[in-house]
Amino acid sequence: MSARPVPAASSLLSVRALTIAVPGPTGEQATVVDGVSFDVAPGEIVALVGESGCGKSLTGLALLDLVPPPVRIASGDVLFEGRDVRGLSPREKERLRGGGVGLVFQEPGSALDPVRTIGSELVGVLRRHRGLARREAREEAVRWLSRVALPDPERQMHALPQAMSGGMRQRAMLALALAGGPRLLVADEPTTALDVTIQAQILSLLLELRRELALAILLVTHDLGVVAEAADRALVMYAGEIVESASVPDLFDRPAHPYTRGLLASRPAAGEAGGGRRLPALAGTVPEPGLRPRGCAFEPRCPEAFGRCRAARPTLLPAGGASEAACFLADVPAKASR
């Protein structure tokens, strides 16, 4: 079982031994997030990266105690600015969402009320979280729309979400998530539904907002390109566990976990044509929750597995520098990976 170290003094968010479970078809509990611990410092962009089903989105939702039933947080602590999020009253939780922690999703359309104008939503947020009078709130709303570079913000105040393009909706969603003055933004695949030229615009907007507002961002993504582009630190998840924690340069320069190395290698080479060559692919697929191997969850796909990997489950171990990896070979210098 993971120990529960005290949260780092400088941390804005501390997650300790977070475990999330889903009831299976026959009533037994399948663990989908298993003992996840990490910290986010003020102004830091941390990527939670992994493939579908690895538990990254549920981890993001758990920070606001928004895990959708029947999924539930089985155990663990989420401390935001030192306070236990799960112990807050419903009223305090309401204030936390938007006021302390903002949230944006992949498809902003689904999070926006289709019959409310962007302006009316924004004014609502500003009155609720910032206590502004209607008139001030309206002026501040226009400033926010202009801050996220929505063209013609006065006119966009009256726009309904479905009249906007995907890129514009994501800008509006960012304004809504940030207007309440949060210190942390949880952004779950914020650019995945967008075209690549618009993705580049939104990522540079996120970096600008971080700089100006000293905003911390938990960037939930499957895309290593987005990690390279925008994050300071990365947590790689596999089958419900963090398998590697590293600064972004270290993650790409000397990945410590064989899964990270496999993910990085399976991307088509930059600036290179394949000419019919095969890509180095990871074999096999992610184990289903509830059907995980007893030892390391990655062992069946791991090119470097040995006897111990089948018998015991590795925890996060120092892997050189500030990196940690859940691998028995973490402290063995890795073979050249690039």
Place this chain on the structure above:
Amino acid sequence: MSAVPNPGREDPLLSVRDLHKAFVRRAGLLSPAVRVAAVNGVAFDLPAAKTLALVGESGSGKSTTARLVLRLLAADRGTVLFGGIDWMGLAPRDLNARRREMGVVFQDPATSLDPRMSVEDIVGEPLVIHRLGSRVERRERVARLLSSVGLPASARSKGPHEFSGGQRQRIAIARALATEPRLVVLDEPVSALDVSVRAQVLNLLLDLQRDTPSRPAYLFIGHDLSVVRWVADRTAVMYLGRIVEEGPTEALFSRPRHPYTALLIASQPRRHPGEERATPRAPGEPPSPAAPPSGCPFHPRCPVARAVCSQEVPALLPDPAGAERSTACHAPLGN
């Protein structure tokens, strides 16, 4: 009339000229109907056993082009020669008989495979429709197909929902190849897949093109430039219903001639955090196909636009330096 992209080469397997398709759309119940030119004079050639990628952002018309070639949609005008046959002119009966020569794989195998059918029936159905082989022969063919896409023989009696996304895409590929087509249209075949599985499926597609006796050509619709660069022999970049640049993939990526191609390449997230790169300055978003700008469709966002660009639509013209490339630009880069 559209330019002929690559004159003087041997007859291509697929030759598309002056293809047009417009849709009539209403923004709301009471809004006036608007004519949207989804595909606007598209022309390209695809040689046998090669891969041509159509790349572009949403609304570029790449998927509509694929559906027109497949005749899942009727074109407003234009010609498609497929193996020398006037494909658009085929009567429905003849078309149905010849459909087996084109296979198709869509983006999302969760919705494109019938959940009530077994894998054996899904993969074998094209053989039944085209009355190919006896029952026993069909069973053997399905077994060979499943093995060629890396699925166990035990898969045949299961339903598609019992498989992961990557395995479902393997089932879709087996079905597309069942009738030994000479052309397979791949519409974002790996976009819904996770990174580690995406590499497996791309490898499978490359292996099958090389090892299948019918050596299928691929028309690969995609938006991920790194994937396209890896798999395609030639690439055509689309913007707002038109091809703006076409050429050998490597030349096009390493020396883009159209400013939009250059923007697409620069907008790719960097592959490594240490990569130094100027942030692309791409003001605005692609305009609505319902209200395209005058002249070159890219001119409102183009960093090098001139006066002529807002007045005249540039034709897709062969590169004066040859090199089998064409660009639709009044002021191509590198001149």
